Amino acid sequence: MKNVHIIVATGEWEQDQLRYRRHRLAEFLQRHPDTKEVIWLCPAPMVKGNSCTKLANGIIQWTVQDLLPQKVFRFGRYINGFYKKKLAPFLLYLREFQEKYTLQLWYTFPGFPLLAELFNWNRVIYDCSDLWASPMNGKRSIPAAVRENIIAGAEDRIIQRADVIFCTSEYLRTKIEAKAGTAGKVFTFENGVEFDLFANTSVQTENILPAGFHGTVLGFIGGIKPKLDFELIQEAARKKREWLFLFVGPDGTNDHPAFNHLLGERNVVWTGSVSPSEVPQYMNLIDIGIMPYKSSQYNQAVFPLKLFEFLAAGKSVVGMNLPSTKRYAEDSIYTYLDTDDADQFIGACEQLESCKGQEESIRKRKKLAKSKNWNEVFTEMFRLI
Structure with a gap:
């Protein structure tokens, strides 16, 4: 039946x-x-x-x-x-x-x-x-x-x-x-990833980064909501003007002042909402994926969708106040921080910046993500019901 x-x-x-x-x-x-x-x-x-x-x-x-x-x-x-x-x-x-x-x-x-x-x-x-x-x-x-x-x-x-x-x-x-x-x-x-979709790194979207910019891009992709620590990112953006902070996704903050203040920084770019099919193209602009969450009871429970999507694209990741992800922390792959300190965040990103082009690290990131493909996750769930 x-x-x-x-x-x-x-x-x-x-x-x-x-x-x-x-x-x-x-x-x-x-x-x-x-x-x-x-x-x-x-x-x-x-x-x-x-x-x-x-x-x-x-x-x-x-x-x-x-x-x-x-x-x-x-x-x-x-x-x-x-x-x-x-x-x-x-x-x-x-x-x-x-x-x-x-x-x-x-x-x-x-x-x-x-x-x-x-x-x-x-x-x-x-x-x-x-x-x-x-x-x-x-x-x-x-x-x-x-x-x-x-x-x-x-x-x-x-x-x-x-x-x-x-x-x-x-x-x-x-x-x-x-x-x-x-x-x-x-x-x-836990959440999985559409591995084949995000592992395709051959196409980048154009005219998003400032003309002539060749520095490090730190990126967040997804719904932009009050669970993110906008004040911390603004402090980091002011201290690291040579970096560009890229936000891709719809504004779900209800016009939150902290997000608006962040957008006033000259090295912060927000694209607004993009089609799901275009997300991998924006992912390919990023050097380091960031998941800058606040310390809160709500975030204690969160397992972000973007962790394995960043890794599938070969990107290293920094996550904050997301204890569900801590067990995936590994040098040059994923850095987990249980803090609201901007200097610690900057230090973690600087460490990942130094290995952003290492082929072995990229291979290990992709290998981890591939083991979390959605089809396998749902197949096992379906078996249990």
Whole structure:
């Protein structure tokens, strides 16, 4: 009997032009020979026209309109009364599959928790990639505490209902096991990499770096969010004017002043959002990949997608305040820092700068990344369910 996979996602497929773990998971399931259909179920601030559409890749996208379009009203995604009626057409749509196929419900964030109880699912899986209830910027406030309670309550319901739970870090696994009350259904699967895509270093995008610049490029690629330490990078940029700091990705900071101040430095370049297919071309401009995260509870749980993507491209990497990555630290490959000190960050980058062209180091970086290919990660996860 073939499977119909329903993936509960945070937003529409091309919401910010970024490709997350959930996108790779959906595409893996879509290619699997035992799959009949993959349905991408997601909230949307505004639903234009038909809420059910077929994407170019063959995946069905079903959108559920938020309470109101403003970001502050997203809490409705976690409270039954604000989405239950909106799910009714979707549940009716699923009935045509119920007798012929196995229905697998995948949560990739703790939205719509009631959905797990409204249908007779063959399997409920929670693929947890973040500490969803914790504020990303690390700041505590009364609104943040209310939000945390709402999301934590929704997640607890999903944890109790789930048959299998996957976590991207050991920190998350420990947290979830404590809530689940059992270790038997919780497993750690770190993020992987589309190795062949990022290992192609033959093409670089043009007209991004300043004319005549031939120095060292330190780069961050991905969603630019408050979890990053903009103040530290600004201090480093002022102390190392001969370096260029390249940021590639959409601004998810909500116009954060610290990010705007950073962009005022003459050796900082931000490209804005780029197409996922173009990301490897920007990767090839970079000499050292940087993951400058703040020290926060949220970042304790993070396993960044970019670690193995940088390594697949042959780039050395410096990561900060990401304890889930510490075990990959190795000279000339990956430097891990558990600090907010700009001078230590600069020192680590200077050390990697001295070996940026070493063929043996490049080979070792690629070898590590190749062992983390997404297909192998998802194949093992699929075997467990």
